[in-house]
Amino acid sequence: MxxxxxxxxxxxxxxxxxxxxxxxxxxxxxxxxxxxxxxxxxxxxxxxxxxxxxxxxxxxxxxxxxxxxxxxxxxxxxxxxDQFKNLSIDLKNRKTYVKALCLNVAHTCNLTCDYCFASQGKYNGNRAIMSYEVGKRTIDFLLENSGHHRNLDIDFFGGEPLMAWEVVKQIVAYARSKEKEFKKSFRFTFTTNGMLLNDEVTEFLNQEMYNVVLSLDGRKEVHNRLRKTVSGKGSYEQIVPKFKEFIEKRGDKEYYVRGTYTHNNVDFTNDIFHIADLGFDKLSMEPVICDPSEPYALTDEDLPEIYNQYEILAKEMLNRQEKGNGFTFYHYMLDLSEGPCIQKRISGCGSGTEYLAVTPWGELFPCHQFVGDEEFSMGNIWDGIIKADIQDQFKENNCYSKPHCEGCWAKLYCSGGCPANALHSTGSIKGTDDFSCDIFRKRVECSMMVKVAEAIKAME
The missing domain is CATH 1.10.10 (Arc Repressor Mutant, subunit A)
Known part of the structure; x- marks a missing residue:
């Protein structure tokens, strides 16, 4: 093909x-x-x-x-x-071990973002903060179920995880205390809206977190439209100075400023360039995932302009790179020489198998986007995975198990797409969200062009 x-x-x-x-x-x-x-x-x-x-x-x-x-x-x-179709069958029968957990340490938030998939951090349930006892047991669960994996990932998520600040520090300390005993290495990631950033938090995150994701949607008017405080005010003015100071102190460590674009700002490259002009050079901008009836939901009519915007982004990235003020865009980080192993290309992110989400109560879900959907409650950190049939569904879910993927040229780059998006769009994790597929294919085209241009310039 x-x-x-x-x-x-x-x-x-x-x-x-x-x-x-x-x-x-x-x-x-x-x-x-x-x-x-x-x-x-x-x-x-x-x-x-x-x-x-x-x-x-x-x-x-x-x-x-x-x-x-x-x-x-x-x-x-x-x-x-195609040499990989039979391999996809073998992957269904493979023994998997958990190597990454998303810790929902806070089912609460100090912002009320309109498009929040987690219902302002509550995940359609009660507000809660993870206790140290649950956090400690979560680390033990990961160590017990990680098998041959030596490098283990923990994502601190919410809601707003800084609202569980004390327990975050305790969990990190406990995990570090177990590394030598179990011959494992923990890598932590932290996602925050920035409202509670201060000197103490900054020092700790920069010392312990492999990656930090900072939420900013772009231009002031765009960000403030949907990312508001509990009192209804925009949060741009409060977080941007904090983010700038944080990155100045972060040095060469990994971070991302991550935004969400909606029907309100289909010209989202202006938001990406605005963030870059603020001095941030590692950026991500995601299309909103929400109920199609929402006024900010993206529509099929938006697609031509979305395609155009991704092309504008690719060309401007090359232009800025030429001038010496380039930036990284997460979805254009494509490795044409090596890339993920073929198993990862087929099976994807590992949700439900190698990657799980943990609620403040210790309940296990395939990933953070399934939290609160009891149909996908897999078990808990004390008893482990009780519903193996759910895990089996995710083992069998890849780009070869979905009929719509059969003739898609990009299937080995998306691995069949996000199961959560498929569920919300089609009612099944084995479905495909056509809108997301269209956007993904365009991003792959643009990222390849960027890599081609970079390679040609290097040769010259």
Whole structure:
């Protein structure tokens, strides 16, 4: 399977199953498009007719181009066969161990964001803060169920996890105390709206957290429209100075400023550029996931402009990189030389198998986006996974188990998409959220173009 597209002056051809990316001239681009549809003589005839006005294109050149495509096919770089379908069957039967947990340490929040999937942090339930006893047992659960994994990930999430600040520090200290005994290494991530950042918090997060995610939607008017305090005021003015100070002290450690774009700001590149102009250089901007009836919900009519915005973003990133003030965009971090192992490409994020979410009460869910949906309650940190059938559903959920993925050229980049988005869109984790798929494919195209441009410049 191949995918061809043109962007920013480049003719790009992706061979899906080998992962090979080619930048070709117009003639080769057209020959590749016809290669599996017509015999050689017919391709020669069609090309000579098309390029009849171009005296530089001779019959010999057309045949040389066809021969070059033949060679690439023989070398396994074009029109390669799918070698991974049987592997997807093996993955269903594999023994999995937990290597990452999302700790919902706070089912409460000091903001009331309109689009919050967690119902302002409550997850459609009662407000709660995780106790140290639950947090301690959660670390023990992970150690007991991590198997051969030496590197373990803990994401502190909410709600707003800074509202559980004391227990966060205790959990980190306890986990660190167990590393040598179990020969494991913990890596912590923290997501915050920034309202409670102060010197003590900053020092601790910069010392202990591998990555910190800071929530900011962009321009002041955009951010304040939907991310408000309990009193109804926008939070932009309070958090931006705190974020700036935090990043100044963070040094070269990982962080992301993460925003959400909605129907209200389909021109979201202006928000990304605004955040970059504030001095932040590691950015992410996600499409809102919400009930389609909400006034800020993205619609199919928004898609053409969303595509345009991603192209604008890719071109501007290259422009800024050239000028020496570039930035990283999370969804354009595509490794064309190595990338994730094939098992990860097929099975995806590992939700429900290698990655679980834990509530303040110690209940286990496939990931944070399933928390509160009792249909997907898998067990708890004391008894472990009680409902193995739920885990089996997630083991079997990959880009080869979904009919809609069969002919998709991007399936080995998305692994079948987000199960939570599929559930909310179709009622089944085995479904596909077409809107999200469309956006994902566009992002892959743009990220490939960026990598192509960077590679060509490096060669020059």
């Amino acid at each position: 191949i995918h061809q597209y043109k962007l920013n002056g480049y003719n790009i051809v992706l061979d899906t199953y080998s992962g090979a990316v080619h930048v070709v001239d117009e003639l080769a681009y057209d020959v590749i498009a016809l290669y599996e549809k017509y015999p050689v003589e017919e391709i020669v005839k069609i090309m000579l007719e098309k390029y009849a006005r171009n005296s530089d294109i001779s019959e010999a050149e057309v045949r040389e181009t066809i021969t070059a495509v033949d060679e690439l096919k023989k070398d396994g770089q074009l029109f390669t066969e």
